Amino acid sequence: MAQTKFLLDESEIPTHWYNVIPDMPNPAAPYLGPDGQPVTPDALSAIFPPAIIEQEVSTERWIPIPEPVREALQLWRPSPLYRALRLEQMLDTPAKIYFKYEGVSPAGSHKPNSAVAQAYYNREAGIKRLTTETGAGQWGSSLALAGSMFGLEVRVYMVRVSYEQKPFRRSMMETWGGEVIPSPSNRTQAGRAVLAADANSQGSLGIAISEAVEEAASRDDTNYALGSVLNHVLLHQTIIGLETRKQLEKAGDYPDIIFAPCGGGSNVGGMMFPFLADKAAGKDIRLVAVEPTSCPTLTKGHFAYDFGDVAGLTPLMKMFTLGHDFMPPGIHAGGLRYHGDSALVSQLYHDKVLEAVAVPQVATFEAGVMFAKAQGIIPAPESSHAIRAAIDEALRCKRDGESRTILFTLSGHGHFDMAAYDKYLSGGLEDFDYPDEAIEAALHSLPKVG
Amino acid sequence: MAQTKFLLDESEIPTHWYNVIPDMPNPAAPYLGPDGQPVTPDALSAIFPPAIIEQEVSTERWIPIPEPVREALQLWRPSPLYRALRLEQMLDTPAKIYFKYEGVSPAGSHKPNSAVAQAYYNREAGIKRLTTETGAGQWGSSLALAGSMFGLEVRVYMVRVSYEQKPFRRSMMETWGGEVIPSPSNRTQAGRAVLAADANSQGSLGIAISEAVEEAASRDDTNYALGSVLNHVLLHQTIIGLETRKQLEKAGDYPDIIFAPCGGGSNVGGMMFPFLADKAAGKDIRLVAVEPTSCPTLTKGHFAYDFGDVAGLTPLMKMFTLGHDFMPPGIHAGGLRYHGDSALVSQLYHDKVLEAVAVPQVATFEAGVMFAKAQGIIPAPESSHAIRAAIDEALRCKRDGESRTILFTLSGHGHFDMAAYDKYLSGGLEDFDYPDEAIEAALHSLPKVG
Numbered sequence: 001m002a003q004t005k006f007l008l009d010e011s012e013i014p015t016h017w018y019n020v021i022p023d024m025p026n027p028a029a030p031y032l033g034p035d036g037q038p039v040t041p042d043a044l045s046a047i048f049p050p051a052i053i054e055q056e057v058s059t060e061r062w063i064p065i066p067e068p069v070r071e072a073l074q075l076w077r078p079s080p081l082y083r084a085l086r087l088e089q090m091l092d093t094p095a096k097i098y099f100k101y102e103g104v105s106p107a108g109s110h111k112p113n114s115a116v117a118q119a120y121y122n123r124e125a126g127i128k129r130l131t132t133e134t135g136a137g138q139w140g141s142s143l144a145l146a147g148s149m150f151g152l153e154v155r156v157y158m159v160r161v162s163y164e165q166k167p168f169r170r171s172m173m174e175t176w177g178g179e180v181i182p183s184p185s186n187r188t189q190a191g192r193a194v195l196a197a198d199a200n201s202q203g204s205l206g207i208a209i210s211e212a213v214e215e216a217a218s219r220d221d222t223n224y225a226l227g228s229v230l231n232h233v234l235l236h237q238t239i240i241g242l243e244t245r246k247q248l249e250k251a252g253d254y255p256d257i258i259f260a261p262c263g264g265g266s267n268v269g270g271m272m273f274p275f276l277a278d279k280a281a282g283k284d285i286r287l288v289a290v291e292p293t294s295c296p297t298l299t300k301g302h303f304a305y306d307f308g309d310v311a312g313l314t315p316l317m318k319m320f321t322l323g324h325d326f327m328p329p330g331i332h333a334g335g336l337r338y339h340g341d342s343a344l345v346s347q348l349y350h351d352k353v354l355e356a357v358a359v360p361q362v363a364t365f366e367a368g369v370m371f372a373k374a375q376g377i378i379p380a381p382e383s384s385h386a387i388r389a390a391i392d393e394a395l396r397c398k399r400d401g402e403s404r405t406i407l408f409t410l411s412g413h414g415h416f417d418m419a420a421y422d423k424y425l426s427g428g429l430e431d432f433d434y435p436d437e438a439i440e441a442a443l444h445s446l447p448k449v450g
Numbered sequence: 451m452a453q454t455k456f457l458l459d460e461s462e463i464p465t466h467w468y469n470v471i472p473d474m475p476n477p478a479a480p481y482l483g484p485d486g487q488p489v490t491p492d493a494l495s496a497i498f499p500p501a502i503i504e505q506e507v508s509t510e511r512w513i514p515i516p517e518p519v520r521e522a523l524q525l526w527r528p529s530p531l532y533r534a535l536r537l538e539q540m541l542d543t544p545a546k547i548y549f550k551y552e553g554v555s556p557a558g559s560h561k562p563n564s565a566v567a568q569a570y571y572n573r574e575a576g577i578k579r580l581t582t583e584t585g586a587g588q589w590g591s592s593l594a595l596a597g598s599m600f601g602l603e604v605r606v607y608m609v610r611v612s613y614e615q616k617p618f619r620r621s622m623m624e625t626w627g628g629e630v631i632p633s634p635s636n637r638t639q640a641g642r643a644v645l646a647a648d649a650n651s652q653g654s655l656g657i658a659i660s661e662a663v664e665e666a667a668s669r670d671d672t673n674y675a676l677g678s679v680l681n682h683v684l685l686h687q688t689i690i691g692l693e694t695r696k697q698l699e700k701a702g703d704y705p706d707i708i709f710a711p712c713g714g715g716s717n718v719g720g721m722m723f724p725f726l727a728d729k730a731a732g733k734d735i736r737l738v739a740v741e742p743t744s745c746p747t748l749t750k751g752h753f754a755y756d757f758g759d760v761a762g763l764t765p766l767m768k769m770f771t772l773g774h775d776f777m778p779p780g781i782h783a784g785g786l787r788y789h790g791d792s793a794l795v796s797q798l799y800h801d802k803v804l805e806a807v808a809v810p811q812v813a814t815f816e817a818g819v820m821f822a823k824a825q826g827i828i829p830a831p832e833s834s835h836a837i838r839a840a841i842d843e844a845l846r847c848k849r850d851g852e853s854r855t856i857l858f859t860l861s862g863h864g865h866f867d868m869a870a871y872d873k874y875l876s877g878g879l880e881d882f883d884y885p886d887e888a889i890e891a892a893l894h895s896l897p898k899v900g
């Protein structure tokens with residue numbers, strides 16, 4: 001019986017996060033305020049605790065993980081690394097395929113890795129409540145879980161259309177004690193303004209962010225928490241890649257190519273940053289972000305300053321973007337429907353340290369179903385993007401008779417995405433390649449900077 | 451950082467199942483046919499393969515697990531044993547609480563442990579197709595998964611009301627390639643008879659069993675598979691208790707009391723049988739089956755011969771039963787709504803080797819939510835029955851200042867049960883204690899034997 005799971009003891013949970021900033025060939029451009037000047041740490045203190053702000057700008061390579069955070073992570077970590085032997089056999093490929101499975105967390109994805117750290121630092125800073133936004137519910141449920149672990153109240157502004165269509169993610173947040181408010185709501189100026197204009201508004205992530213930030217900024221006992229994009233979130237996620245390195249050592253293997261799904265960048269940063277120094281040292285390893293063709297931020301976007309949200313309330317970040325008023329179609333991988341990308345991931349992609357590829361929706365579900373039949377686990381549609389790319393590479397290896405080692409992040413399970421599988425299986429899913437003209441047009445919305 | 455997860459290597463997956471039959475103080479009574487005579491193995495060969503029939507009556511203590519079955523189990527096994535440190539802290543109890551987590555299987559419960567074995571033996575016997583029934587969908591999805599692993603077609607007759615109300619379990623089965631038919635259907639005589647009487651019939655587990663058995667019996671390439679009650683199913687589940695014993699050794703601990711949820715008996719047999727010899731040898735250990743007050747088979751039923759299904763098509767089994775036409779209320783733990791119990795579990799309970807306790811629905815959900823807040827994992831409502839009993843024991847320990855070691859089986863996660871959580875959280879759940887008179891009355895339906 002060949003070994004297919006590579007496990008670590010709890011004592012092997014990393015003691016430090018890896019900060020990629022000191023190892024980047026070129027630094028990411030600073031965040032800018034409405035005045036076009038770099039945002040000061042002070043400006044962020046209305047909604048973030050000091051430790052998080054410090055991490056956002058730190059140039060230390062290794063940042064210690066506080067013991068209470070390690071104890072919280074211990075509930076599900078270390079997560080397993082699998083050799084996908086059955087998938088290899090199904091594809092009849094000479095390639096070896098490994099995947100790191102983050103769906104073992106109680107919330108079902110990698111998101112709690114940062115949620116527990118953010119909850120801890122906020123509690124340490126005397127904060128009693130956290131607000132956030134959620135679309136499909138992955139991040140909202142992760143923060144509700146983290147709140148229950150550190151004794152913080154969590155209020156989640158959930159995009160109204162999701163609130164109504166995805167009641168089970170809502171029930172999950174409430175089970176952990178989170179409060180879920182359909183957005184737009186009457187609780188904030190931002191929400192009331194939207195409702196005044198359209199009493200039946202279905203909401204959007206942009207509006208929900210505005211509501212969550214407004215509430216956090218207006219209350220001393222309340223802060224805001226974000227689940228991707230920012231440096232500190234990617235920092236917390238590096239635990240994925242750090243564990244994977246140790247597990248591959250146990251497997252006696254090293255990847256030739258790594259795939260991770262890419263929305264805001266927390267998966268890409270989490271898995272790939274810890275392999276960056278090897279690459280810089282001359283190791284022959286490819287790091288490939290996988291995004292949907294319907295939201296091709298890296299593969300078709302422009303590298304420019306843009307807002308992080310639709311309403312233009314966030315600082316300006318230099319990133320690959322499709323324009324902050326880009327409206328991605330309603331694909332079934334909500335976590336990848338984001339117009340921009342992390343500044344760190346964007347800079348590294350610009351510097352050709354990271355690569356990117358875009359895959360279409362139907363082929364992505366096809367890959368997810370193949371994977372489920374081979375390995376049992378039903379993947380989240382976001383994760384299936386990485387699976388698609390890994391399968392394509394394994395098939396290429398078969399064609400070319402090459403034995404390569406492929407690694408990908410299986411960022412979550414699809415237990416709350418079965419409606420999307422149902423639609424795929426009944427032939428109701430379509431591909432959507434965003435037309436180049438539309439992307440060009442959206443770029444005109446880019447703010448003028450400098 | 452105290453250790454909270456006790457893991458085994460894949461090489462430590464047990465090589466043999468443990469058969470409790472040779473170690474029982476009194477043997478279970480034989481299954482009887484319609485003629486009142488013991489059922490012969492031959493009579494079962496229309497729907498079961500030879501290896502399964504042999505296991506059903508074997509008196510060998512250890513039965514080897516075929517290597518392809520171990521390789522299939524390897525996809526998710528060994529499953530972790532957890533120390534529930536955070537729950538202990540929340541309860542402020544001197545007791546130690548351990549739980550064995552079976553929700554790590556792709557189908558989300560312990561059910562695939564037997565499904566993969568049954569699929570394997572059927573494939574070895576040249577069978578191409580399996581039929582089965584499912585209510586809530588746990589067993590049906592486990593068999594669909596197993597079918598995809600061993601190249602068998604799987605047809606699941608799903609109780610129509612569940613088919614309509616629980617589309618996500620259906621999508622899960624279809625993702626693994628299973629075919630799901632709402633029952634009653636027009637494909638069988640049994641189904642057509644029901645529809646002729648009531649074209650709008652919502653179906654029942656009894657009807658679905660009849661359809662699945664009828665189809666299996668009428669086709670040479672097709673067999674039937676059952677997810678609980680029978681000896682061979684409990685045998686396959688003993689892998690749970692066997693792994694747990696090894697893990698407790700690593701933890702340097704031994705349980706004073708074990709709880710498992712009890713419907714047909716596959717959890718009770720799976721966890722407890724491997725501890726039975728210790729008890730027989732004088733070890734002070736209590737083995738407690740936990741059932742709902744709404745379906746109090748062991749705690750209020752009679753020990754008598756009865757049919758396994760509503761329609762009276764199965765052999766007669768001597769078991770604790772509430773009468774085969776007992777209609778349990780629609781509680782949110784579908785896996786525990788069964789009028790009878792495994793013959794093995796029933797005999798051992800009759801002989802006072804096993805104990806039983808019944809817990810009400812609302813208190814069960816309360817325990818499930820406490821557990822989710824403490825340990826992260828949202829439990830299946832079935833599993834929450836064991837959690838309720840474990841918490842009650844831990845609180846008793848606190849009252850009495852006793853340090854005991856409590857172990858329970860967390861048989862599955864609740865990702866497909868969030869509607870039930872929602873109902874609990876919004877105050878819409880009720881308790882249902884089946885009145886003694888009703889249980890008495892139902893017993894009049896017991897068939898006359900001998």
